[in-house]
Amino acid sequence: MDVRIDRVAVSYGSVDALRGVSIGASHGGSTVLVGPNGAGKSTLMSVVLGLLRPDRGEVLADGEVVACARHGATREFRARLGYLPEAVAFSENLTGRQVLRFFASARGVGRKRVEATLERVGLDGAAGRAVRGYSRGMRQRLGLGVAVLHTPDLLVLDEPTGGLDQEGLSVLWEVLAEWKAAGRSVLMSTHEIALVERHADTVCVLADGRVRAVATPDALRREAALPVRVSVELAEEAAAAQVASGLRDRHAGVEHEGRNVGLLERPEELLEVMRAVSLPTAPVRHVRVEEPGLDEVTLRILGGSRWDASPVH
């Protein structure tokens, strides 16, 4: 499903939660919403889910208006959505299987699919246990199971990594890969962009109800123009001092501590830095080149990055 959010605006009294936001989630693509608390991520998801009617703007699915100021998201559209709320807590008295069976019967899905989904999210062994005995990660996996149960065309995930252990994260990554491979769409919000960036096709940075940037992760990195962090460990302290001195002639912000030299530099200058640290008299023991994560890129776009504050680790 090709989903387009077009100039959506929402206000609560005098507070503008969304101010004309436009983004898309295309076939086989995943769009990740990032931004500080109060940026408008949840409000935007609520509009898509039909929990909130926008004041202005539209949501289009495959070119058809499915939500606008006159009506919230239509039933037909909602039937094609799967939703994982943040920190979902299903009824403690029911078993995981009972929870999934309810959503299966509400969605018109057979029991075989329930069992397959339990297996998919790794809860087949705990399906008969009451939810009260589930860990936070297991509850999150159950929520993921509810979201994917009816193989929706659009998966809406609110903080999907919250509480997930390594096994849970693996399940999540597999589901995301499966969704993209099948040409279905994913819209998710997260505070842990560094964790999900490998699975993001488009990242939308929201702040104060506005889109501050929307692009692929690579394009965002270019836009943020953050330097890479280079850390070099040499065999001898004297050699490190010599390298630091040589680098200082051409580069700013070079730091030197013992046998370690560090600096921040634009990626295109990397080869020149490497040439400068290659002294014939003292071998280089270790080199580390660190790219800024998308969390730092996002912070830079929002004006709060401290990436370039300390080059030496």
Place this chain on the structure above:
Amino acid sequence: MGRVARALIVHELVERTRDRWVLVSTLLFALLAAGITLYGRSAADSEALVTAPSLVTLSSLLVPLVALVLGHDAIVGERERHTLGLLLSLPVSRGEVLLAKFVGRLLALGLAIGLGLGSAALLLGGAQRGLLLSLVPPTLLLGASFLSIGMLLSVMTRRHATAASLAVTTWFLLVFFYDLGLLALLVGTGGAIGQGAIAWLVHLNPAGLYRMTLMARLVGTGSLSDLGLAVALPGAAAQAAIWAAWIGGPLVVGAAMLLRRRAVTA
């Protein structure tokens, strides 16, 4: 009702029958009803005529409480568990969600009432079982009224604890203090308010209507007069209207509030 609403009714019924508080209340009701019946059997020949009024009194106290307990967290509980958004993102209207939750919980309440009065009926002789079983429909109406009020509280409030406090307050007000308030009104006004008006005020309260109509049926209006409870019962149409207002009114108001609320999950 659509597929989602039907699934929700079953889900609510299953979930409620696993709720510890509902189970405890149901068990308490059944035990007290059985206890009253056993006591009635030992006390008189015509046990049903002794037992039934006592069961009406018991039901008028316990059933509203169980119903309020069942209803008060219907929406606010989902909101606190972050599942309300999930529920409302299904292809179903908000009104249907509220109605389905009401029906599912009413079925659970019906089971509790059936178990309580049914256990009492089982302990009685065959001929008098019918009399006790005839208490089930009006008791269900009483329960439905308070369940509906509980559902409204669950829509109105933002926190489960607030809904629970309001539910208990409502129970005290309508079940305990209402009649005392009317008595105070009667005494305080020196009888300026006529008995007819007071009777109407009694019957406007679902707990009062339940008690008075069943007592009149079980012991006769003559006996009520002897007890100083000589009140003219409302006609069948008026009774139906009062029940409809108490059952439908809070639900309609709740549905309207749910529909009007913008950030429903907040």
